[in-house]
C-alpha cells in the first residue's frame with residue numbers, strides 16, 4: 001500500500017529522520033511510537049504526501065509520489081484517510097458537513113451518501129452533535145469526528161496521528177476498537193501514539209506491529225512493551 | 226480549461242460555495258471597486274464613441290465641401306459670381322455649386338454681429354458653397370482657373386482647419402480607448418489584490434480542503450465564482466448609474482455643438498451592455514490566476 005524506501009527528512013536544520021524503510025502491507029495494522037518530537041507526525045506526513053522526503057522515495061499504491069502531479073495527489077488523498085493530530089476541521093461548518101467534506105470535494109452525490117453519513121455518525125456516537133460546530137465539541141468528540149471524516153471515503157489506508165491524544169481511557173479504547181474494526185474490514189491501519197498502554201490493549205484484539213522512532217531511525221520494536 | 230470546467234465554475238454546487246466562509250468586508254470592497262470602474266468605463270466609452278463619431282463627421286462632411294469667397298467692388302461682385310459659378314459647373318468633380326443668398330450670409334454672421342444686420346451696408350464678400358462628388362475635383366487646377374478669370378476669388382477647401390480638428394477628435398477617441406484599457410487593468414489589479422487577501426485569509430480552509438482530497442480546480446472555483454459574481458453585480462450597478470448619467474446629459478443640438486454630442490446615439494446604447502460582461506471576465510481571469518499562483522505554493 002504505502003512503502004518508504006531509505007527515506008530521510010530534514011526541516012532544514014539537522015536530519016530528523018534517516019534511512020527509514022518500511023512497508024505497510026494491505027490489511028496490516030501498525031503502531032508508530034517514539035518520544036514527543038521524534039518525528040511521528042513527520043513520518044505520517046511523508047506517507048500522505050504532505051511532505052516530500054529529502055532523500056529516498058515514497059511509494060503509494062505502487063506509484064512514486066514524486067511523480068504525481070497536483071491532481072493525482074488529490075486523488076491519492078481520497079484513498080488515504082488521515083486523522084490529523086490537530087483534527088483540522090472547517091470551523092464554520094457543522095460537524096456533519098465536516099465529516100462529509102471528502103465526499104463533497106470529490107463530487108459525490110450527497111443524497112446517495114446521506115445514509116452512509118448517518119450510519120457513520122452513529123458509529124462514532126456523534127448523531128446528537130451533528131449540527132454543532134467543531135469548536136463546540138469536546139476533545140474526544142473532535143477526535144471521533146476526525147476519525148469519521150478519515151474513513152467516510154472508505155479509503156484503503158487509514159493513518160491516525162495520536163487519535164487518542166486528549167481523551168480518557170474509556171474513550172481511547174472505544175476509538176481503538178473503531179480502528180480495529182476498520183482493520184478487520186480490510187483497511188491498512190497505521191496509528192502514531194506514545195500511549196504504550198493503548199498498544200498493549202490493541203495486542204489482544206489484533207495482530208499489530210510496533211514501529212519505534214529512536215535516534216532518527218525507525219525500528220521494529222520487539223515484544224518488550 | 227475545457228467547457229465542462231468552465232461550466233462547473235458557474236453552476237458549481239451550493240456545497241462548494243459553503244466550504245469557504247463568507248467574507249463580508251472584502252465582498253463589499255470588490256462590489257464597490259467593480260461598480261466604480263464600470264461607472265468610469267461608461268464615460269470613457271461614451272467619450273471615445275462620441276469623438277469617433279465627431280472625427281468621422283468632420284472628416285467626411287468637411288471633405289465634401291469647399292467655399293469660394295469672392296471679394297470685389299460691389300458693382301463687379303455679381304458678374305464675378307456668375308463667372309465663378311460657370312467655371313464650377315464646367316469643373317469635373319463638382320457636384321453642386323451655389324451662391325449663398327443675402328439672408329444665409331446674414332445668418333452666418335449673426336452670431337458675431339447680432340440679428341437684423343443689413344449686409345448691403347457692409348463690404349461683405351460673396352460666398353459660394355461647393356459640394357464635390359465621389360471622385361473629387363482638382364483643387365489646384367480650379368484655383369489657377371479662378372485666378373485667371375475671377376481675380377477676387379479665393380478657394381478654401383477646409384483642409385487647413387479640418388485636419389487639426391479631425392486629429393483632435395481622433396486622439397480624443399484614442400484617449401478614451403486607452404482609458405477603457407486602463408480601467409480594465411486597474412480593475413484586474415484590484416480584484417487580484419482582493420482575491421489574494423481572501424486566499425490568504427482562508428489559507429487554513431484551503432489547506433484542509435487539500436488534505437481531504439480537493440483538486441485545485443475545486444478550491445479555485447469556490448473563489449473564482451464568488452469574485453466573478455461580485456464583479457458582475459458591481460459592474461451592472463456601476464453601468465446602470467453611468468448610463469443614467471449619460472441620459473441626463475443634454476441631447477445633441479446644433480447650438481451646443483461638440484459638447485452636447487457626448488451622449489450615446491442609436492445602436493451605441495448597446496455598447497455599455499458589454500461593460501458588466503467584460504468586468505466579470507476580468508474578475509474571472511484575475512481570480513483564477515491568483516488562485517492558481519497561491520495553490521501552487523501548497524503541497
Ligand SMILES: Nc1ncnc2c1ncn2[C@@H]1O[C@H](COP(=O)(O)OP(=O)(O)OP(=O)(O)O)[C@@H](O)[C@H]1O
Nearest residue numbers: 011016034035036037038039040041042043085194
Ligand atoms: N514545519 C516544521 N518546521 C520545522 N520544524 C518542524 C516542523 N514541524 C515539526 N518540526 C520539528 O520536527 C520535529 C518532529 O516533529 P513531529 O511533529 O514529527 O514530532 P512528533 O513525533 O509527532 O511529536 P509529538 O509526539 O509531540 O506529536 C520536532 O522537533 C518539531 O519541532
Ligand SMILES: [Mg+2]
Nearest residue numbers: 040041085161
Ligand atoms: Mg505528532
